[in-house]
Amino acid sequence: MSMEKKDIKKVLDKVSAGTATPQEEQAAKYWLHYFSKDDIPELSEDELNQETEAIYKSLMKEKVPVKVNRLWYPAVAAACLLMVVGAGLFYYRQHNPEVKQVTAANIVPNDVAPAKNTATLTLADGKKITLADAPIGLIAEQRNVSIFKTADGKLIYKSKPLKASETTFLDNPELNIISTAKGQQYQVILPDGSKIWLNAASSFTFPATFVSLKQRKVELTGEAYFEVAKDKSHPFIVKTDKQEVEVLGTHFNVNSYSDEEAIKTTLLEGSVKVSNSNEQKILRPGQESLLAKSSLVIRNADTQEAVAWKNGDFIFNNEDFGSILRQVARWYNVEIIDNGNHENLHLSGTVSRSKNISAVLKALEITGKVKFMIDGNRVIVAK
The missing domain is CATH 3.55.50.30 (Phage tail protein beta-alpha-beta fold)
Incomplete structure (x- = not known):
């Protein structure tokens, strides 16, 4: 969802000039306090200083210094962005004056926090590691691979040179599993550089290293977003219980929850081949496949909606x-x-x-x- 800079400025000017309706001011207060976004249009620093000061004075009825902390900028721009484009969305409050404003006085009892950035890693020998509790740095080593946890909570696999005595390992790669429960999410970077984002209630099974393997074959239950490193000689294959997705290097999302009516594969970049036991089809960027009751259908996709979970x-x-x-x-x-x-x-x-x-x-x-x-x-x- 995007807007031109001039549209943002029109709303800022309207509120700061005192011509906004009470409903618009209330909506702006709500979004200013409760929402901030990263994908907002850019304004110059001088414009941000001027407009931020004006709208904040108007809405909060308080004196503010000329220099405003830059942490306010995304919130202010987001408030105006949502105020303009939110009219068609179900949460736009000014069209629903009967709805109570959220205040400290009506904080919801038993409120539930969003998902945490954690998962369980199961190594080839069956050892389980709770990643939220794992230290930053090296957390495990297996044949030909070292596993690290980064400071920002990612898992990174780094391959080591293969020894001559370990050639039999090529036909029997050690499989690792990263699994998230409900209320959890995680990201892993595979030894080939491919990046995987795992949604809640999902499981991802993969070889600890791809060294000398003919295919980079992984398995998924639940949902994951893939940014696959290009390697034409080693296809990357994602297997679910009812289909396979084959790629050489691309960005795509697979939703394969067992309680959903269809398996949905959405392509953002490159091309992929989706196949089941009956047929196979090629996806182009902006398309998605739906597999339901053994029928594979291709349609145009809303890619922003498909990967919204990964973008927060x-x-x-x-x-x-x-x-x-x-x-x-x-x-x-x-x-x-x-x-x-x-x-x-x-x-x-x-x-x-x-x-x-x-x-x-x-x-x-x-x-x-x-x-x-x-x-x-x-x-x-x-x-």
Whole structure:
């Protein structure tokens, strides 16, 4: 979602000039306090200083120094960005004045924090390592590979030279597994340089090293985003329970949760071959395949929506309500009980995955179609 710089400035000028409606000011206050984004349009430093000071004075009714801390800039620009483009999204509050503003006075009891950056690593010998507890630096060594944890919480595999006496190892590579529970996510960099982002409730099985292997074959359950290092002589193959995706070097996302109706493969760059037991098809950038009931269908994709989870957002584009609930349940590790009849309900909108679950639920409630109640580790759909 993007805007021209001139559009951002129009909204800044409108609010700072005092011509904004009370609803617009309330919406701006909400987004200024609760949301910040990294993908905002660029303004010059002087423009940011001037506009930030003006809008902050207008909204917060306080004196601020001429020099404003740069940490405010993304929040202010994001507030205006969301205020303009949010009219069509379900969470835009100024069209729903009956909805309460979120304040310290109505903090939700039993609120649930978002997913943590951790996973469980299972080595070839069966040893399990909880990555949140692992030290920074070298955490394990296997034949021909060293495994490191970085300061920013990634796992990196580095191959070592293969010894002549270990040629039999080539036909029987040691397999490692990284698995995330609900409420967890993680990233791993394979020995060939390929980068893998693992979503919640997912499992990724791969050779500890690709040295002298003819194929770079891995297995996935759940969801992962892949940035595969180019190597024309060694195809990279992602196997799920019902399909295989073969690539040489590209960026793509695979959603293969067992509780979803279809396996979805979305291509951002390069090309991939998707195949099942009956057929195979080639994907081009901007396309995705859906495998359901042994039928493989190709269609145009909303790539931003497909990888929103990896970029820190929920993006729903006319999304089935049941699918939304499953995504929320996996991310926050909660049980969601839907007692209503929402078979035909579809919603659209965007909300940050870095917020507590109450922020997501309130966004959904603004549609007027549903209500939620948090009961311990359960979320009950009351309407």
